[in-house]
Amino acid sequence: MKPLCVHCGYPYGVRKTTTVQEAWPQGSNKPVYHGPLIVIREQVLTSPTDGRVISRDLWDGETWEASHRPFCTARCALDFARKAHAQGIRARRSVPRRKIEPQAI
Numbered sequence: 001m002k003p004l005c006v007h008c009g010y011p012y013g014v015r016k017t018t019t020v021q022e023a024w025p026q027g028s029n030k031p032v033y034h035g036p037l038i039v040i041r042e043q044v045l046t047s048p049t050d051g052r053v054i055s056r057d058l059w060d061g062e063t064w065e066a067s068h069r070p071f072c073t074a075r076c077a078l079d080f081a082r083k084a085h086a087q088g089i090r091a092r093r094s095v096p097r098r099k100i101e102p103q104a105i
């Protein structure tokens with residue numbers, strides 16, 4: 001299931017896939033995938049050296065990728081930040097401010 005945006009609740013993300021290519025020698029049947037992953041896309045490419053190559057995008061069925069996690073979009077993250085700021089929420093500093101004492105010479 002897609003992750004939900006922490007601000008608007010909209011599902012976001014795309015399936016995180018890996019592309020695997022397999023040689024497909026001329027005159028043989030199309031190779032069948034027997035692995036544990038889900039085949040999202042299958043494409044037949046022409047290899048300049050040896051017949052054809054089959055390219056598959058594989059997904060584990062649960063991993064999603066998103067560039068603005070945990071928000072659906074940058075616009076949604078900015079909207080969240082503006083509303084939080086309007087309510088008086090401020091970021092905490094990771095290093096507390098120290099008063100700089102004049103040093104004795």
Ligand SMILES: [Zn+2]
Nearest residue numbers: 005008072076
């Ligand atoms: Zn959102």
